[in-house]
């Protein structure tokens with residue numbers, strides 16, 4: 108417990124705002140002081156544009172940027188830092204992938220398979236690709252607990268499938284998916300697999316070799332890093348099948364009047380000046396996670412999730428969505444309150460300083476599938492406490508009374 112207070116105190120926003128219970132880390136986690144310091148130090152001591160200057164300051168900034176690329180590669184067990192492309196975030200990673208891989212490798216009649224659980228950022232890039240190419244978008248369905256149905260995998264993923272793109276952990280339900288059978292089947296039919304790790308990597312070690320995925324996407328801001336930075340990992344042989352996405356500065360080798368040649372991978376996919384301070388801060392976030400260790404993260408978050416699950420389950424008229432097997436749930440609990448719109452729930456909780464999210468969580472097809480317009484979602488991270496959850500529950504118990512339902 109002493110150690111946990113130390114963790115909490117290392118997040119200035121949390122430490123300095125004891126009047127709020129921040130329960131929206133699935134949307135964006137708070138940043139520890141070491142990440143804030145890394146960004147500030149870089150800006151005040153080391154900033155210059157990268158890959159361009161032959162002077163010391165620019166070389167130093169370039170080294171710092173490239174150092175994070177090496178850290179990310181090691182963090183997810185990529186074979187080389189050349190397999191790490193920096194993007195603006197998961198959304199940008201999927202847009203890059205769907206264009207750069209899709210334009211080269213998808214034709215009319217081909218099939219792209221995703222699941223009904225996906226965040227919009229792993230739906231729309233494929234929808235628009237399929238519309239451009241005359242390809243077909245297919246969905247893997249879920250069971251009533253929010254787990255992808257295994258029985259349909261061999262039917263939905265067929266010889267026509269060229270890309271499968273699925274989430275490791277649902278942002279809306281918190282359910283952790285077992286992707287082994289999907290990835291195996293996709294590879295059997297010759298498709299590439301892309302994995303959305305945005306909600307997984309804050310909570311568990313993600314190893315691209317063990318997963319055997321061809322691509323993987325995530326955002327720094329959900330794992331204690333800055334906003335505006337993300338990663339697209341790709342196996343080198345898969346990246347080699349992609350065309351450049353955005354064109355312009357930095358991503359070129361030679362530019363002639365009417366044609367150009369491109370820089371090697373990964374620079375080829377990073378046109379223009381990147382978010383250098385964000386990438387440097389991301390490096391500090393990875394160090395922070397490595398120092399703390401996923402075991403500690405998992406211990407704290409699973410304690411909080413079990414406690415919250417039990418306490419929220421006891422509240423009358425509150426219905427938790429997704430699995431009751433807590434081993435298959437990340438630290439996310441989505442629920443509805445009978446007769447009350449989630450926006451009203453959230454507004455009442457906010458008046459008690461409890462920060463949770465309401466809405467469709469950028470997963471409208473999933474909401475439709477579940478038969479709800481939206482939900483309220485509480486999500487927990489290493490800086491949360493049982494008291495935060497008690498505050499949530501106390502406030503939640505008031506909601507229906509305040510709106511005149513009696514109980």
Ligand SMILES: Cc1ncc(COP(=O)(O)O)c(C=O)c1O
Nearest residue numbers: 196197198226228278305306326
């Ligand atoms: C599962 C999942 N995928 C993708 C995204 C999109 O991430 P970003 O907004 O950082 O691009 C999110 C963000 O909530 C997410 O939870």
